[in-house]
Amino acid sequence: xxxxxxxxxxxxxxxxxxxxxxxxxxxxxxxxxxxxxxxxxxxxxxxxxxxxxxxxxxxxxxxxxxxxxxxxxxxxxxxxxxxxxxxxxxxxxxxxxxxxxxxxxxxxxxxxx
Amino acid sequence: xxxxxxxxxxxxxxxxxxxxxxxxxxxxxxxxxxxxxxxxxxxxxxxxxxxxxxxxxxxxxxxxxxxxxxxxxxxxxxxxxxxxxxxxxxxxxxxxxxxxxxxxxxxxxxxxx
Numbered sequence: 001x002x003x004x005x006x007x008x009x010x011x012x013x014x015x016x017x018x019x020x021x022x023x024x025x026x027x028x029x030x031x032x033x034x035x036x037x038x039x040x041x042x043x044x045x046x047x048x049x050x051x052x053x054x055x056x057x058x059x060x061x062x063x064x065x066x067x068x069x070x071x072x073x074x075x076x077x078x079x080x081x082x083x084x085x086x087x088x089x090x091x092x093x094x095x096x097x098x099x100x101x102x103x104x105x106x107x108x109x110x111x112x113x
Numbered sequence: 114x115x116x117x118x119x120x121x122x123x124x125x126x127x128x129x130x131x132x133x134x135x136x137x138x139x140x141x142x143x144x145x146x147x148x149x150x151x152x153x154x155x156x157x158x159x160x161x162x163x164x165x166x167x168x169x170x171x172x173x174x175x176x177x178x179x180x181x182x183x184x185x186x187x188x189x190x191x192x193x194x195x196x197x198x199x200x201x202x203x204x205x206x207x208x209x210x211x212x213x214x215x216x217x218x219x220x221x222x223x224x225x226x
Contacts, residue, residue: 031211031212032211032212034215041219042219042220043117043205043217043218043219044203044217045217046214046215049212049214051212087155089156097211098158098161098171099144099161099163099207099210099211100161100171101156101158101215102155103155103156103157105153105154105155106155
């Protein structure tokens with residue numbers, strides 16, 4: 001069964017203190033791994049798609065990496081405005097004709113000034 | 114840049130009442146989805162559509178119905194509301210069903226009392 005587990009559930013950082021969020025996944029053939037940011041009271045906002053092990057994507061202070069079993073979202077020198085819940089989702093080959101994404105529970109990041 | 118628009122933003126229903134959650138997108142996407150998000154859980158797919166007139170069940174379809182008469186609109190209907198349907202509902206759309214990121218609305222927060 002396809003599964004996604006994110007850790008930690010919550011993370012508190014001081015402004016400028018770099019860290020990483022983890023997304024471990026089990027899927028029968030990975031079509032794509034997606035990272036989203038969700039602010040309170042809002043819908044998920046798309047950040048990155050990763051397709052194959054070794055791939056990396058960057059956007060401002062965020063960098064996403066992918067291995068065969070997990071993905072990391074590295075946050076370099078975070079600012080308070082990076083505070084949000086970060087969601088990871090995967091799509092397997094078995095779901096490629098339904099569009100179904102399997103979401104993790106998310107990591108809630110708080111960055112203190 | 115409207116993207117995906119959901120109405121209403123909040124709603125309280127009594128047990129046994131019915132309602133329709135509205136979703137419209139202006140990106141000319143063929144693929145649309147309904148998810149529910151419960152505290153501490155990942156988003157779960159309720160229904161999806163690959164184009165006007167074509168819909169299918171997702172992971173948790175019981176108690177819900179959908180229709181897709183136009184490319185833009187994908188309403189979700191709750192019949193005989195139950196407390197277990199208290200949740201935040203998100204509509205999403207994508208340009209493709211495989212490997213493409215899904216773009217989300219800001220959700221409808223529904224309480225059934």
